[in-house]
Amino acid sequence: MRVEHITVVVPAHDEEALxxxxxxxxxxxxxxxxxxVTIVVVLDGCTDRSExxxxxxxxxxxxLGARNVGAARRAGFDSVALRPHEWFATTDADSLVPAHWLSSHLQHASRGAQLVAGTVTVTDWSGWPDHVRSLYGSAYRSGTAHGHVHGASLGFSADLYRAVDGFAALPAHExxxxxxxMVERGAHVVWSIDAPVETSARADARAPQGFATHLEGLQDR
Structure with missing residues (x-):
């Protein structure tokens, strides 16, 4: 796929610190x-200085005032003009993409990828007991068939995105x-491991049933 423009959407709810x-x-x-590259921040129900x-x-x-991460991601992509040869990407406001994140997407797209699903990494575990880090690390698959889906590291062709009618307005697991x-439609998927995104392991979740909820489940084991 030839890419001539990239749009990156970042949903944010009260994220002035990160x-x-x-x-x-x-x-x-x-x-x-x-x-x-166009970067779109979707401020969803923010009451702090995120704007x-x-x-x-x-x-x-x-x-936006939806307080719904699926609606926020959708609003971000809906806000941009239709362009040919467009690539869409999304990450989270509490995450840090590596410098080669988008160039990795372009390399995969040039080889035919329509969907790139990347991995995440955590560097600060200070808010959790040691066994949470251990359980998380032992269970996290990191190979080229990892199968993980993280809103913090996704990229896909705009044509594919529109063909499946985009993000649904779901409060979690959007x-x-x-x-x-996209997979059911037969998309060419790359389960990427070459540009892991650093994400926050904070305990105060912004989205229900998100990463913090997963870590809480590990803490209780």
Whole structure:
């Protein structure tokens, strides 16, 4: 697939503390590719200074009051103009993409990938007992057939995204739902391991049934 433009959507709910680091990472990744990149931050029900942070970063901003991560991701992609040869990517406001994140997507797309599902890594486990880190690490598959779906590291062709009618307005697992529909459609999937995204292991979850909920389950084991 030839890619001539990339749109990256970042949903955010009260993320003023972590959003600057996230956007620095995405902007660094954008400078590493030769095609234009549009970054869209979707401020969903924010009551803090997330909007000021996003506008200071000189990115596109969508303001929403849904308090629904699926609706937020969808609103971000709905906000951009239809373009040919477009690649869509999404990450989370509490995550840090590596500098080669988008260039990795472009390499996979050039080889025919329509969907790139990446892995995540955690560097700060300070909020959890030691056994949570151990259980998480022992269960996390990291090979090229890992099968993980993380909203913090997804990329897909815009044509494929529109063909399956995009993100559903789900409060949780909207990423898994989208990928399932893409796979059922016969998409060429790459389960990428070459650009892991650093994500937060904070205990105060922003989305129900998200990563923090998964870690809470490990803590109780």
């Amino acid at each position: 959003l600057p680091r996230c956007l620095d990472g995405v902007q660094t990744a954008a400078r590493e590719v030769s095609v234009p 000021a942070v996003a506008r200071a970063a000189d990115v596109d901003v969508v303001v 990423d898994v739902d989208l990928v399932q529909r």
